[in-house]
Amino acid sequence: MFMWLTISLRNILKNGRRSLMTVLAIALGYAAINLFQGYVHSTYEGLTNAAIHGEGLGHFAIFRKGYLEQGKLHPEKFQFSKEEVDRISAIVCAERDVQLVTPRLSVSGILSNGKNSTIFISEGLVPAEDVEIRGDLSKYTSFTGSYLDERERTGVVIGAELAAMLDLKVGSDAVILSNTYTGMANALDAKVLGIYNTGNTATNDKMLLMTYRHAQDLVDYSGAERLIVLLRDGRNGKNLAAVMERLRKSISDAGYDVEMKTWNELSVFYRQVKNLFDMIFLFIFLIVLVIVVMSVVNTMSMSVMERTREIGTLRALGLKRFGVKSLFATEGALLGILGSAAGSIIFFLVYAAITAAHPTYIPPGSSNPVPLRVDLVWSVLVRSVLSMTVLALVAAYIPAKRSAKMTIVDALGHI
Amino acid sequence: MSILEFNRVEKEYRLGETRVRALRGVDLSVDKGEFIAVLGASGSGKTTLLNLAGAIDDPTGGAVLVNGQTVANLSDDAKAELRSRTIGYIFQTFNLVSVLTALENVMLALQIRGGRIADIRNEAARRLDEVGLADFMHHRPDKLSGGQRQRVAIARALVTNPLLVLADEPTANLDHETAQSIIDLMKELNEKDGVTFLFSTHDQRLISQVKRVVRIDDGKIVTEMKTAN
Ligand SMILES: Nc1ncnc2c1ncn2[C@@H]1O[C@H](COP(=O)(O)OP(=O)(O)O)[C@@H](O)[C@H]1O
Numbered sequence: 001m002f003m004w005l006t007i008s009l010r011n012i013l014k015n016g017r018r019s020l021m022t023v024l025a026i027a028l029g030y031a032a033i034n035l036f037q038g039y040v041h042s043t044y045e046g047l048t049n050a051a052i053h054g055e056g057l058g059h060f061a062i063f064r065k066g067y068l069e070q071g072k073l074h075p076e077k078f079q080f081s082k083e084e085v086d087r088i089s090a091i092v093c094a095e096r097d098v099q100l101v102t103p104r105l106s107v108s109g110i111l112s113n114g115k116n117s118t119i120f121i122s123e124g125l126v127p128a129e130d131v132e133i134r135g136d137l138s139k140y141t142s143f144t145g146s147y148l149d150e151r152e153r154t155g156v157v158i159g160a161e162l163a164a165m166l167d168l169k170v171g172s173d174a175v176i177l178s179n180t181y182t183g184m185a186n187a188l189d190a191k192v193l194g195i196y197n198t199g200n201t202a203t204n205d206k207m208l209l210m211t212y213r214h215a216q217d218l219v220d221y222s223g224a225e226r227l228i229v230l231l232r233d234g235r236n237g238k239n240l241a242a243v244m245e246r247l248r249k250s251i252s253d254a255g256y257d258v259e260m261k262t263w264n265e266l267s268v269f270y271r272q273v274k275n276l277f278d279m280i281f282l283f284i285f286l287i288v289l290v291i292v293v294m295s296v297v298n299t300m301s302m303s304v305m306e307r308t309r310e311i312g313t314l315r316a317l318g319l320k321r322f323g324v325k326s327l328f329a330t331e332g333a334l335l336g337i338l339g340s341a342a343g344s345i346i347f348f349l350v351y352a353a354i355t356a357a358h359p360t361y362i363p364p365g366s367s368n369p370v371p372l373r374v375d376l377v378w379s380v381l382v383r384s385v386l387s388m389t390v391l392a393l394v395a396a397y398i399p400a401k402r403s404a405k406m407t408i409v410d411a412l413g414h415i
Numbered sequence: 416m417s418i419l420e421f422n423r424v425e426k427e428y429r430l431g432e433t434r435v436r437a438l439r440g441v442d443l444s445v446d447k448g449e450f451i452a453v454l455g456a457s458g459s460g461k462t463t464l465l466n467l468a469g470a471i472d473d474p475t476g477g478a479v480l481v482n483g484q485t486v487a488n489l490s491d492d493a494k495a496e497l498r499s500r501t502i503g504y505i506f507q508t509f510n511l512v513s514v515l516t517a518l519e520n521v522m523l524a525l526q527i528r529g530g531r532i533a534d535i536r537n538e539a540a541r542r543l544d545e546v547g548l549a550d551f552m553h554h555r556p557d558k559l560s561g562g563q564r565q566r567v568a569i570a571r572a573l574v575t576n577p578l579l580v581l582a583d584e585p586t587a588n589l590d591h592e593t594a595q596s597i598i599d600l601m602k603e604l605n606e607k608d609g610v611t612f613l614f615s616t617h618d619q620r621l622i623s624q625v626k627r628v629v630r631i632d633d634g635k636i637v638t639e640m641k642t643a644n
Pocket residue numbers: 409410414415428429430435436437455456457458459460461462463464
């Protein structure tokens with residue numbers, strides 16, 4: 001084995017220029033894949049955070065069975081009553097990994113400043129508990145005024161676009177209109193406590209936050225649409241499924257028929273971004289795959305051709321066909337390793353440059369610039385070395401197999 | 416018992432439509448310890464004969480037996496095993512691996528078989544010393560003269576202690592003086608260690624010392640001379 005490595009390495013060095021081109025192709029492919037992976041990783045972390053905390057989805061939500069299919073049409077039939085909210089919340093709170101469970105009630109309707117009106121979408125929430133999930137929104141740079149407060153029963157917080165459309169300022173009075181669940185028109189006072197940028201152009205002109213009780217008053221209902229559950233720090237990931245499984249059982253044992261959705265099932269945005277990134281990654285990976293395979297096959301075909309007599313000689317000395325294939329596969333693998341090593345250098349140079357320069361960009365659908373970051377994910381870096389090496393090895397195997405098929409007499413060439 | 420036996424061996428090459436009968440009914444028997452020259456003009460079938468003897472190629476008729484085994488009946492891997500364990504091969508064009516040193520080239524023959532690297536290195540060094548290249552072990556082939564290269568090839572062929580060493584015109588690419596020294600070296604190894612040699616040449620002058628000469632012409636053995644001495 002050691003001898004095959006020696007032969008391979010020396011042949012790579014002997015054909016310096018040719019090897020360099022192949023190594024460079026692998027290196028660029030390696031760097032491209034890992035930079036993208038590092039970028040995606042940093043983005044996912046932000047997206048996860050944005051979904052759980054920013055969007056306020058918590059780790060998962062509990063709905064009455066059937067709500068997700070028919071709940072919007074028959075909210076009173078597929079939501080939780082006040083008593084159910086209390087009983088189920090108590091069960092959930094008993095689970096030790098749970099930090100918080102809080103009710104939500106979605107409502108929508110029309111917001112009016114007296115002269116003009118426009119539609120709004122809203123979440124009725126418990127302010128103190130929401131702060132635990134989302135953090136204090138009023139600390140955000142784009143936030144003016146103050147956050148919801150249980151004592152300000154008519155207080156609302158609205159998106160910056162929405163405020164601009166209706167010319168509402170902090171302290172302005174407005175009216176919210178909606179239908180109750182029994183179909184009666186209802187109008188309530190609303191006082192603008194705060195204005196903020198939702199960070200998303202799709203919601204910035206519609207979002208209105210109000211207290212849970214205010215929302216209940218608006219639709220004249222004493223229950224909740226869903227319960228949001230937040231786990232203790234670091235209990236996402238594997239724990240999430242286990243906690244949900246345990247709760248599913250204890251809630252069902254208590255006689256309630258519910259369904260649960262995790263934050264990533266609920267966040268449309270997260271799923272869209274993830275799908276997009278997965279597509280881009282596949283695309284990049286396919287390009288790299290084709291380039292790496294083609295350049296290794298090309299290089300190794302030349303190598304095999306030049307060394308036909310050597311192959312004949314080695315086989316005349318007793319090397320088996322498998323040995324010939326191994327010899328060239330070793331050379332391919334070595335190209336893969338050298339390419340990955342060079343690729344790592346490129347990766348770290350770019351990584352250092354990005355870390356030093358802190359570039360920012362405005363992603364589509366976002367209203368704030370975000371930093372362009374690349375994470376250092378060692379497991380991905382190592383796995384890429386392995387896959388590049390295996391890829392180069394397999395690519396080298398194609399011409400090697402052809403050469404091993406030749407008869408020894410043909411390989412030696414007759415004089 | 417003979418270690419190599421040709422029984423009515425035929426070899427026909429096909430080149431598209433044309434067929435070349437390279438060997439036409441060759442009978443030959445080689446005993447352990449012999450030193451045999453196959454003498455013939457270019458195209459007479461020497462290489463073909465040695466390739467068949469070396470389990471590198473199969474006959475199209477008759478049978479070749481190496482150490483009692485019919486080569487054609489063996490699997491591909493078994494043939495490789497046979498070549499590695501019982502046969503040493505020396506080529507007209509030396510055929511050293513260009514990126515390896517003299518020592519590594521000799522070691523290669525043993526490494527194909529496997530074994531402890533230190534033992535392999537010692538044995539290869541001993542064989543190079545034996546062919547007079549102790550001072551050239553770490554030279555690459557392109558830094559060696561033709562004669563030196565062929566000595567490396569001889570060391571490589573001998574390092575596995577083969578039953579039979581085949582040398583196909585080992586001196587054709589060397590000047591006469593060097594050629595003679597190569598033949599002398601092989602003869603010396605034959606006499607000292609009892610290594611069995613079967614080599615081919617088209618050069619009459621090289622066979623004056625050889626006890627047994629097989630003359631081949633147009634794929635047939637025309638005469639066999641055995642001198643008593
Ligand atoms: N691989 C081959 N394919 C076709 N014809 C061959 C091949 N090898 C040898 N021959 C032909 O077989 C005959 C014997 O060749 P060879 O054994 O090489 O003779 P020598 O080694 O004595 O020069 C020649 O006519 C040669 O052209």
